[in-house]
Amino acid sequence: MDSDLSMENFVQHGTKCIGVAANYRSLLKVLNRSTPDVPDFFMKPPSSYITEGQKIIIPKGFSVNEEIELGVVIGKHGRKVSECKAMDIVGGYCLALDMTATCRLGLARQTGGSWTLGKGFDTACPVSKFIPKSQIPDPHNVELWCTVNGVEKQRGNTDDLVFNIPFLISYISEYITLEPNDVIITGSPPGMGPVTKGDVIAGGITGGESMKFDVDAE
């Protein structure tokens, strides 16, 4: 397997971001949905990434929710990776805000249409700086928090994931080759809600990395 030593710049490499939908047991409970047998995925284009210092821009007429998530940054090429080898291709982590245009997602759900605009508009994927793998020895016991204008909106622990990271890597790589600098955003705990121009979204790992983004609108 190839290794890539420049994962600190994973955003600049411009590879893909794969999102997992409804992957927290606590979120499924709030939504009154049963546990799915298989994970559901969507993709965000590399053009949706922003890093701290850049603003989230709500497209004209859109309503947008924030979702705090743990991102897994892939470090090595992976195709049909077994669950027991999956952690070997993880290069590190990041925090991500899965900005979601609820107006578009609601429509997609009603019509069976695609999630592309709902999840993939420009600035829909704010990420923190790269977090080395050694800083998160157990990625299945990470507490995530998110505030909007200083008010806590989300708090959850990755021990609540329906599909854990090895399962996700193995499942995705059965069908889609994972490449260095790809990011898998692992799903959001409950509490996500609408944000508007002028809001400040902060998110982090309790006792660890954090990030902050200003919201603007077209």
Ligand SMILES: O=C([O-])CC(=O)C(=O)O
């Ligand atoms: O926005 C959604 O409906 C699904 C999703 O990404 C999540 O649960 O993290």
Ligand SMILES: [Mg+2]
């Ligand atoms: Mg999400």
